[in-house]
Amino acid sequence: MSDINTLENISIQVRRDILRMVHKVNSGHPGGSLGCVEFFVSLYFHTMKAKVPFEMNGNDEDLFFLSNGHISPVFYSVLARKGYFPVEELNTFRLIDSRLQGHPTTHEGLPGIRVASGSLGQGLSVAIGAAQAKKLNKDPQTVFVLMGDGELQEGQNWEAIMYAAAKGVDNIIATIDLNGKQIDGTTDDVLYMGDVAQKFKAFGWEVLVIKEGNNIEQIIETLSVAKSKLGKQKPIVILMETEMGNGVDFMMNTHAWHGKAPNDEQLENALAQNKETLGDY
Helix, strand or coil: CCCHHHHHHHHHHHHHHHHHHHHHHCCCCHHHHHHCHHHHHHHHHHHCCCCCCCCCCCCCCCEEEECCHHHHHHHHHHHHHHCCCCHHHHHHCCCCCCCCCCCCCCCCCCCCCCCCCCCCCCHHHHHHHHHHHHHHCCCCCCEEEEEECHHHHCHHHHHHHHHHHHCCCCCEEEEEEECCEECCEEHHHHHCCCCHHHHHHHCCCEEEEECCCCCHHHHHHHHHHHHHCCCCCCCEEEEEECCCCCCCHHHCCCCCCCCCCCCHHHHHHHHHCCCCCCCCC
16 A cells, blocks of 8 residues: 555656557547546555456456546556556557557456456446456455546446446445546537436435545545445445546646647657656656
């Protein structure tokens, strides 16, 4: 378990990884990846009980599923920095025959990846299934899942949300990245969803909110509260308000960097805002 200063230093390095990965291949999704850095670092380096080296069966450990798989750069960076595979492998991001494809896949056996993701709206269903399997196996550990706010526009989510509450799936913590942006604009402009918190409450979920979703202390505190509420016949959701492109000033407050890589000059600018802490690959 790492202290806040260590987690902040890891976060800086993860941002550098993300920027360099998407720049190298001029492809990828830096905006949402940067916005979720602090969440991933808090989860993997503080809160979650996960085994290294990786075991696919996931017995007697917490599980994590990434639903919005297009933010794979942050996922890959954190897995590598946690020791699941060599940090140097980040150099192969999105290359032909690489294990680090644009959306996570399982066919190449990348440690840390339990399910292919990127087809939006499916991750919660998978996570609920895994949570029920743990209950059947009398495994007391927790299932975590991260989803984007834009993918809540997918109908399958609401079937899963209804199902989890109806079946008392109370060993799952879902987190929604509420950055208010998606590839075509703001979520309100693309398809207004109203009061998301009230929707989850109406479906029978316990709802927690992180107002500063890029603040490590708030994330850790809220995850701790969420864990304290497990086992009480209600699934739990954390609504995490983040800033897309967090940590890079020209990528923030816009949806423009949802799926666009920085050029050479922009990369230099972005890296200068995030001084190296742990060592680049």
